Amino acid sequence: MSNVFIAFQDNEDSRPIIEAILTDNAAAQATYPTGLVKIDAPDRLVIRRESIEELTGRPFDLQQIHVNLVTLSGRIDEDDDQLSLSWIN
Amino acid sequence: MDTPVIKKKIGLKERYAAMTRGLAWDTTYQLMDKVFPYDKYEGIKIHDWDKWEDPFRLTMDAYWKYQGEKEKKLYAVIEAFAQNNGQLGVTDARYLSALKIFLTGVSPLEYYAYRGFAHVGRQFTGAGARVACQMQSIDELRHNQTQTHALSHYNKYFNGMHSPKHMYDRVWYLSVPKSFFEDAYTGGPFEFLTAVSFSFEYVLTNLLFVPFMSGAAHNGDLSTVTFGFSAQSDESRHMTLGIECIKFMLEQDPDNVPIVQRWIDKWFWRGYRLLSIVAMMQDYMLPKRVMSWRESWEMYVEKNGESLFRDLARYGIRKPKGWTQACEGKDHISHQTFAVFYNYAAAAAFHTWVPEEKEMAWLSEKYPETFDSLYKPRWDYWREQAAKGNRFYQKTLPMLCQTCQIPMIFTEPGDATKIAYRETEHKGDKYHFCSDHCKDIFENEPEKYVQAWLPPQQIYQGNCFKEGVDPSAEGFDPLLAVLDYYNLKVGRDNFDFEGSEDQKNFATWCGDSVEGVKK
Amino acid sequence: MSVVSLKLYDFPAKDLRENFPAPLLFIGWDEHLMFGAPIALPLPSDTPFGALGSAVLPGIYGYHPDFNKIDWNTVAWTKSGQPWKPDLGKSLAENGLKHKDVIRFRTPGLNGLNSSCN
Numbered sequence: 001m002s003n004v005f006i007a008f009q010d011n012e013d014s015r016p017i018i019e020a021i022l023t024d025n026a027a028a029q030a031t032y033p034t035g036l037v038k039i040d041a042p043d044r045l046v047i048r049r050e051s052i053e054e055l056t057g058r059p060f061d062l063q064q065i066h067v068n069l070v071t072l073s074g075r076i077d078e079d080d081d082q083l084s085l086s087w088i089n
Numbered sequence: 090m091d092t093p094v095i096k097k098k099i100g101l102k103e104r105y106a107a108m109t110r111g112l113a114w115d116t117t118y119q120l121m122d123k124v125f126p127y128d129k130y131e132g133i134k135i136h137d138w139d140k141w142e143d144p145f146r147l148t149m150d151a152y153w154k155y156q157g158e159k160e161k162k163l164y165a166v167i168e169a170f171a172q173n174n175g176q177l178g179v180t181d182a183r184y185l186s187a188l189k190i191f192l193t194g195v196s197p198l199e200y201y202a203y204r205g206f207a208h209v210g211r212q213f214t215g216a217g218a219r220v221a222c223q224m225q226s227i228d229e230l231r232h233n234q235t236q237t238h239a240l241s242h243y244n245k246y247f248n249g250m251h252s253p254k255h256m257y258d259r260v261w262y263l264s265v266p267k268s269f270f271e272d273a274y275t276g277g278p279f280e281f282l283t284a285v286s287f288s289f290e291y292v293l294t295n296l297l298f299v300p301f302m303s304g305a306a307h308n309g310d311l312s313t314v315t316f317g318f319s320a321q322s323d324e325s326r327h328m329t330l331g332i333e334c335i336k337f338m339l340e341q342d343p344d345n346v347p348i349v350q351r352w353i354d355k356w357f358w359r360g361y362r363l364l365s366i367v368a369m370m371q372d373y374m375l376p377k378r379v380m381s382w383r384e385s386w387e388m389y390v391e392k393n394g395e396s397l398f399r400d401l402a403r404y405g406i407r408k409p410k411g412w413t414q415a416c417e418g419k420d421h422i423s424h425q426t427f428a429v430f431y432n433y434a435a436a437a438a439f440h441t442w443v444p445e446e447k448e449m450a451w452l453s454e455k456y457p458e459t460f461d462s463l464y465k466p467r468w469d470y471w472r473e474q475a476a477k478g479n480r481f482y483q484k485t486l487p488m489l490c491q492t493c494q495i496p497m498i499f500t501e502p503g504d505a506t507k508i509a510y511r512e513t514e515h516k517g518d519k520y521h522f523c524s525d526h527c528k529d530i531f532e533n534e535p536e537k538y539v540q541a542w543l544p545p546q547q548i549y550q551g552n553c554f555k556e557g558v559d560p561s562a563e564g565f566d567p568l569l570a571v572l573d574y575y576n577l578k579v580g581r582d583n584f585d586f587e588g589s590e591d592q593k594n595f596a597t598w599c600g601d602s603v604e605g606v607k608k
Numbered sequence: 609m610s611v612v613s614l615k616l617y618d619f620p621a622k623d624l625r626e627n628f629p630a631p632l633l634f635i636g637w638d639e640h641l642m643f644g645a646p647i648a649l650p651l652p653s654d655t656p657f658g659a660l661g662s663a664v665l666p667g668i669y670g671y672h673p674d675f676n677k678i679d680w681n682t683v684a685w686t687k688s689g690q691p692w693k694p695d696l697g698k699s700l701a702e703n704g705l706k707h708k709d710v711i712r713f714r715t716p717g718l719n720g721l722n723s724s725c726n
Contacts (some may be wrong), residue, residue: 001167002396009318034306034379035314063147066155069322071295073335073393076329076398078146080101087400130614277612429644466724467642474671485668487645488634488710496645497636506725508636508646510710512687518621519708521634533609539621545648546623549632 002087004045006075007038020051023036036070044086045074105146110139113216128211131277133349134342137316138215141337144329145221152224156231159319163235166315171242178309180376182247182595183586186439187304187374188240188313189249190366193438194266195297196236197257201267205274205281212278218337221330225286228323239316246598247591249438250266256438257575259553260575261486261544262430264494268541269363273356275537279338280352286331288356292397294324297367304375327417339404346405351533357409358526361418362493368423372452373444381455386419405434411526420456421505422462425498428509432483436568438577440586443472456489465507471526480585486545489536491520500525513559515539611639615723631707633700637669638712642726646710657703658696674718684714690698 006021008014010032018037022028028041039045052060062083074085099107106395128135149153169175179185204225210222237253249568257263273284302317368382380388398408409415431441431455444452449468458538471481487496501507511522515535522528531538547553551560554570572579581590611617625631628650636646647668655664661680669675677682685692694703705711720726 002399003392004396034303035318036303051606061151063151063155064145066322067158069325070318071298071321072325072328073396075332076144078101080098087396131612396670425644428642432644434650462724463641463726466721466726470642470721479671481671483643483647483668483671485647485649488636488648498643498645506641507638508638508641510636510646510712512688512710516621518624519706519710521708521710534611536611536617536619539623540619542622545630546632549629549648549650550627551629 002043003040004043004072004085004087005038005040006019006045006047006072006074006085007036008065009068009070010035010037011068016052016055017047017065017068019039021045021047024048026050041085044084046082046084048082050081101146102143104178105143108148108545109143109220109302110216113219121214125212125214128214128278131279131348133279133338135214135338135344136341138217138341141215141217142333143217143221144333145326146386147224147326156323157528159322160231160235163315163319164238167239167242169310172189173540176243176246177309177598178311180308182591183374183440183442184308184310184376185243185247186249186441187301187370188243188310189439190370190374191313192236192240192250193253193256193260194263194366196233196240196253197263198266198270199229199233199236201270201274202285203227203233205270205285205486208274209278209281213563218334221333225327225330228327232320232322234322239312242312246594248578248589249440252576255576259544260438260577261433261436261548264542264544265366266363267452268494269359270363272359272537275354279334279348279360282331282334283338283349283352284356286327287335288331288353289360290327291331291335292394293360293390294328295393296364296385298324301367301371303379304371306376306520307377307379308375335401336404339401343405350406354405354410354526355530355533358411358524358530359493361411361415362495362523362527365422365426365495369426371429371462372423372455373448378448378451382423383419383455399477410529411524414524414526417503418499420459421463421500424452424456424460425500426495428464428467429487429496429498432481433487434585435482435484435583436572436577438582440584440589440591442586443468443475459505468582475585475587480587482584486548488521489543490523490527491541491543491544492522492530492542494541495523497521497523549560625707628707631700631705631709633705634708634710635665635668636710636712638714639725640669640674641668642671642672642721644713646712651700653701653705656697656699657694661696674715674720677718678715681715684716686712686714 008017011013014037018030018039021039022030025041025045027041028045031038047062047065049060049062062078062080074087077084115121122129148502190375205227206222206226210219210226213222240250254466257267273281276284298317298321302314302321305317306497335349338349371382371385394408398406427441430437434441449465453465474481489496497508497510499509501509509524511525511528513520513532515530520531522531548571553574554560558570559565560567569579577583586592630650630652631652632648632676634646637643648666651664661678666675680696685694690713
């Protein structure tokens with residue numbers, strides 16, 4: 001089993017993104033190295049724009065994650081509605 | 090009144106394609122091969138550039154918008170840091186030595202990366218690849234600028250940070266990063282992407298940024314943390330470029346596989362050697378430690394690497410040839426590197442010191458198989474001698490590895506009591522290496538590495554003195570003349586941390602005696 | 609193997625003998641890792657080999673408590689990693705040493721601080 005991960009700066013802007021990821025990805029786990037929120041998941045992780053919008057109550061452009069993204073691991077697939085990380089093997 | 094018809098916006102993928110590849114064309118007034126003369130000679134076969142999948146899809150408007158937001162946040166923090174005398178908040182002034190290495194050894198690499206990506210951003214036939222490289226080029230220039238801004242505040246208060254560009258081009262340990270990058274950008278465009286985007290920015294980057302930025306956070310260095318995290322979000326785009334480029338080459342033609350494998354072997358090893366200096370910073374130069382180099386290596390390389398190379402196995406790619414030796418090195422390289430800088434502290438533009446007792450206890454705990462038996466004895470001896478006023482300074486220049494240009498400090502796999510020596514001959518001359526892997530790199534492209542500007546050799550050839558200096562003059566001191574050539578301020582930038590201006594100043598500013606500052 | 613290039617790739621080596629005032633010699637003291645790395649020194653080829661122990665190496669390795677105990681007659685030398693017996697009375701050149709050779713010496717019984725190879 002291969003792990004994917006994504007990490008954000010630990011601030012208010014990232015909170016709804018983190019919450020959305022943890023809600024939409026049952027096997028995802030968050031850890032908190034200094035200054036960061038790191039989410040690990042087996043094989044695949046999806047970030048859904050709609051889930052974030054539900055939490056914030058306003059439109060969200062998925063590319064906004066760039067402002068607080070720190071690092072990631074896995075192959076990316078991205079469109080207007082979702083961004084996924086996975087390893088295909 | 091008619092209801093307005095809301096036209097559906099075209100999706101991100103189509104938008105991006107229209108604004109990038111959609112604007113490219115095949116030339117008719119000149120042959121495409123003449124317009125793009127550099128992307129075939131390496132032997133990489135590309136049959137269909139349309140198969141290139143854009144890694145991140147930031148159109149220029151989105152790029153400027155989000156990068157602009159990041160910049161505003163970053164510069165606000167840097168300003169606040171300066172206004173609040175943030176430099177007083179670092180755990181202790183020894184920490185600054187890590188930043189001195191960063192500013193002189195890493196920030197110039199960002200500049201080289203900007204140049205390298207600008208070059209390849211013109212050379213690929215595929216417009217998708219060109220755009221991704223051009224964007225990265227701007228990112229890298231941004232990194233050089235933001236690092237310079239963030240660290241320049243410290244330059245007002247601490248020594249050794251006054252001449253980063255000058256030192257990068259001359260100082261002996263800085264030839265390590267400089268030669269690394271010059272090797273990369275004098276290769277062809279596909280090698281450059283394999284070297285930088287894949288091997289460095291994908292496989293190894295987390296080792297530099299994530300634990301070190303956490304280390305900066307632990308040591309009160311808000312400025313560095315902020316630029317680190319801000320840069321790393323750009324790095325996540327760079328990583329996706331790296332993995333896409335590898336995947337693309339491997340899928341285009343099976344003949345590409347052995348070429349790519351050779352590059353992965355070479356650049357994993359070169360990147361690993363380059364990171365020795367980061368290993369040392371992490372284990373020895375963070376007064377408040379976060380995790381050991383060994384732990385970072387296990388988390389960010391071994392675990393990640395398993396997933397990655399399992400993914401690439403289906404193309405016929407295996408783990409880099411030096412993988413096992415690099416993993417074995419996790420118990421050794423930080424100690425070996427800091428010890429050699431302790432040796433040569435008279436010639437370095439940052440301070441070194443003997444670790445405190447509790448720091449040695451931490452090192453023993455983190456390196457149970459190696460620290461006490463192999464490395465602690467020298468620290469104990471040096472501490473004892475320094476207390477008698479006999480601090481050790483090695484004045485004779487070291488022997489370097491021809492390829493990685495690091496002094497020959499690395500030991501035999503399986504026996505860390507023996508320095509590893511390897512050699513080969515080329516056109517009647519001997520060349521020496523720290524390892525089989527550096528030797529293989531040389532033997533694959535000897536014409537390149539015989540040109541290496543090795544600092545000790547250059548010093549002995551008389552090439553490291555300022556203009557007008559007369560080595561035959563009475564009272565000539567070659568070491569002082571070299572340090573002057575480096576623009577290194579003797580007695581301020583160099584020697585032990587104990588007794589340094591940085592130490593005294595920091596204690597004064599914090600209202601402590603020097604002894605009181607030691608925690 | 610060779611550099612892959614579009615044009616002729618042929619540039620002078622930086623460290624040819626004629627670029628130095630004397631042949632470069634690399635010297636290492638085995639089992640004394642405290643010194644970090646072997647050293648590099650240009651030494652005139654007519655230097656007597658015995659002068660290494662008496663005149664050259666003290667300045668380099670004298671800091672180590674083992675150094676003054678060395679009996680240069682019992683020292684085991686290698687050249688390019690192979691056992692080698694230099695004639696202390698002859699010069700470096702007469703002993704066959706050339707530009708960029710590497711010699712190492714081991715001092716039996718003296719293997720670093722508390723025998724830790726440091």
